[in-house]
Amino acid sequence: MEEKHDQVSKLIALKNYEQPPEGYFDEFLSEFQNRREAEKSVPLASRATRWFSELGSTKWLAGAGLAGATACAAILIMLSSNPETDPINNSSNIRPTPVNHTPEPPKAPDEDPNNPSPQ
Amino acid sequence: MPDENHNENDQELVRLAQEGDTAAFDRLVVKFSPKLYGLVYTMTSNREDTHDLLQDIFAKAYRSIKKFRGKSAFYTWLYSIATNMTLNHLRKRKRRQTSSLDNLDSGIQNDPAVIDITHQANPRHQTNVNELQKKLNEALQTLSDDHRAVVTMFDIQGLRHAEIGKILNVSEGTVRSRLYYAHKQLQVHLSEFIH
Known part of the structure; x- marks a missing residue:
């Protein structure tokens, strides 16, 4: 049994002799160097897209997290830009209601407010 | 390595x-x-x-x-x-x-090591390197990707079990197990070259 495993190993090891044509790796390096230079000038948006695509299966988790964080940030910005609705920092909410000390004059008993009598 | x-x-x-x-x-x-x-x-x-x-x-x-x-x-x-x-x-x-x-790689037909091993494996027939290469590729393609990765790293690249375990983020035991079952499967597909 062990011997057969060894024979399989030896047969499979023959794949080691499979190599690309001569000069392939020189061209490969040149192509890699060109690509590296080209990538230096790639805009940030494209790099972010590539980074996202390289995340594999975790990209959906990262995307959901990013969307959640964006939503939270948007809510915070909205709240901070509208002080009337800020429940924490809005000092108007704790401002005491001013008390009107001036007494209103008493109304005449027969006076109709909708049909005032001509003077 | x-x-x-x-x-x-x-x-x-x-x-x-x-x-x-x-x-x-x-x-x-x-x-x-x-x-x-x-x-x-x-x-x-x-x-x-x-x-x-x-x-x-x-x-x-x-x-x-x-x-x-x-x-x-x-x-x-x-x-x-x-x-x-x-x-x-x-x-x-x-x-x-x-x-x-x-189908084939054209670079190894004349490699002495290949000719030698195919002759040893099947001395009654003229060495048929093309056929061996084709069979090797076909046999490897029958393995699952995970099993082929282990066979490639162990048999072709010469890595040790522990190194393969680190690379694949699995235990050494898992590597040995995958290798054992992969070899068993390969034996069936390469039986004509094994005596």
């Missing part, structure tokens, strides 16, 4: 590459591209895919080199990137089912 001295050289090249020395990284590309080519080609059996994947693997390694902390050997880290990207590629390819596999 790289020994202690090679690892020391790698460390120095990696350190320089992390500081932005592109020539140092190029030396790592020159050093590891033939081995990684063998790994990726055995996994994909397609030269175009292998070329594109290899470019992507080194591009990713270059972008991530600053994150390499040296907890493992550089080649283990690089092999992890290569294996993960190749396995992802194979999963996508299975969904698309459009890529064709190369």
Whole structure:
């Protein structure tokens, strides 16, 4: 049994002799160097897209997290830009209601407010 | 596989590459591209895919080199990137089912080692290297991607069980088990070359 495993190993090891044509790796390096230079000038948006695509299966988790964080940030910005609705920092909410000390004059008993009598 | 001295050289090249020395990284590309080519080609059996994947693997390694902390050997880290990207590629390819596999490699027909082993394996027949290559490729393609990865790294690349375990992020026992079942399956497909 062990011997057969060894024979399989030896047969499979023959794949080691499979190599690309001569000069392939020189061209490969040149192509890699060109690509590296080209990538230096790639805009940030494209790099972010590539980074996202390289995340594999975790990209959906990262995307959901990013969307959640964006939503939270948007809510915070909205709240901070509208002080009337800020429940924490809005000092108007704790401002005491001013008390009107001036007494209103008493109304005449027969006076109709909708049909005032001509003077 | 790289020994202690090679690892020391790698460390120095990696350190320089992390500081932005592109020539140092190029030396790592020159050093590891033939081995990684063998790994990726055995996994994909397609030269175009292998070329594109290899470019992507080194591009990713270059972008991530600053994150390499040296907890493992550089080649283990690089092999992890290569294996993960190749396995992802194979999963996508299975969904698309459009890529064709190369039948044969034309470079090894006259290699003395190949002729010798095929003659030993099947002395009654004239050596038929083409047939052996075809059978080898077909046999490897019958394995699952995970099993083929282990066979490739152990039998072709000469990595040890523990190293393969680190690269694939599985236990050494899992590596041995996958190798055992893969060899059993390969025995069936290569029975005419085994006596």
